[in-house]
Amino acid sequence: MKAVVLFPQNQAPQYINNFPEPVASNENQLVLSVKAAAIKNLDKARASGKHYSTQGDIQQAKVIGGDGVGILADGTRVFALGVTGMVAEKAIVEKNKTIALPEGIDDATAAALPNAVAGSAMALRFRAAMQAGETVLINGATGFTGVIAVQIARHYGAKKIIVTGRNEQTLQSLLQLGADEIVSLKQSEENITAQLKQIHTVTPIDIIIDYLWGRSAELLLEVLKGTGTFTHKTRFVSIGAVTGDTIQLSAETIRSVDLQLSGSGLGSWSRAEFQQLFTDIIPEMFQLAADHQLQADTVNIRLEELESLWQTTDTDGKRLVVII
Template sequence: MKAVVCRAFGPPESLSLEEMPAPALGAGQVRIAIKAAAINFADTLMIQGKYQEKPPFPFVAGFECAGLVTEVGEGVRHLRPGMRVIALSQQGAFCTETVADAAGVIPLPEEMSFAEGAAFPVAYGTSHIGLVDRGQLKAGETLLVLGAAGGVGLTAVEIGKALGARVIAAASSPEKLAIARAHGADETIDYAAEDLRTRVKELAPKGVDVVYDPVGGDAFDAALRCMAWDGRIVVVGFASGRIPTVPANLLLVKQIAVTGLYWGAHMRNNPQRLASSLMELLGLYREGKLKPHVSHALPLEDHARAFRLLMERQATGKVVLTND
């Protein structure tokens, strides 16, 4: 098979497209011919050695893909060769073929493209568990989404609306905010041109109930000072590059809860909740409440450019690598 291989930590240009043996198929697993695989911010960190997990060299990055089942292992009953599927791959997804645990493989809806399917589980799964389980978002509450046009931010906008919240989307350009509004945002803030704290207080004088934060840095600092009584901040990443610190006195005064979410850890610690979350999300998709946004789909050979689009914030929604 062909695979994008990382042999040493470095920039995307250090990755190489190589021929390598296909992984062996074990019991409870399926082999998948990959048609599309999505790049996540975590992948950009992993190839640079900045992620919380560092796999041994050489490795193939990528967590999520969509494709066709070509072979099933012993004990697999719900999948068969020829099925269109979405998969979570622990073997790496930036390749032409992978082996995945059947528990992490679900049928791809007929109306969903391979690119949309590849873009679906991590971003939507992160936002769904983040908002429902960690943020306890309720209908009628106000949700502030930072980085609202990014891979997870845009899904948080959609899921927040589906849950009945009033959604304020914050991003760094009018173009990105237009996309957030098209996906359901009620109000928008351009924090490259406007003061985030001032604008939030204008839009929500009593403060926001939930903040969804994949950005960190200055945006987190400002959002912390815009919380309503008993508000919740869900921390999912640090795209700004700065991990913020939390003044505990601010948490005390307004009874604010700051909670973290590492979605990938659910694969080990709570796979049942991960699976049920994805099923709920596919239900929302079929109802027309979720519309995966893929701004760029590039062939596997253009992997370095695809990574750069994400790292340099030229993309909105998801960037996907494809195999014809």
């Protein structure tokens, strides 16, 4: 079969046209004819062995991609998590890790959405315990997951949504998708801090969803820092670390503000929360997309093109999707 395979000695995966087809090993496994698979930062990090979930993995040739969209033997079109890699013509999936797709959603959108939904809805619902009427700031909203997070926060009833980022064009487009105010990270740190303090004074920030970490997270935490008087409670949820994996955090900040600092990602969710993601949250977002109430822009490529485009990053809030 045709597949994109990562070999241990290589830094990037290769397109192979005669890789062995996977075989189901028990009655709970199904063969999926894959039609589309999105390429996420998670896939790249896991393929390189740099993601925390890959520690201890035995290095061997393997098809890349953790999830995708395809057709089962009975004709059902589904999104599924892969037992084997999904950037291939065939993959093995488990029966209880598939979601039937509604009419009206295309393969590329269905492949692109779930990772972004997990990277936004899970943080909003379970780590931040978001309530309708709250103010949400999304730090790093110009990537694909950030764009989805803006729309989901609005769907969940946010009163005000503030977004930050460096891509000016995408920042402006977020105003049409539900954002109320934008903060350009291309400004000087002094201007960023002044704008954020003004926002927090006028409309206290209830939730921060952070995809960047690094210096911008330090600035946000500095903005929240109290002066010895009563402070507004803010729930800060770290999801990504695009601009740096570590920050300096002043102990005074922790002591001076009513701050809840948590993370949302693989390993942080309970079994019940993950089950809810599969049974309720992702299906709801699929239906919203099918009803044209949730926008997900993709850049679609062929299987054989991925090898040369492996280092491509999301541009203008779009997701790279391999169409098979």
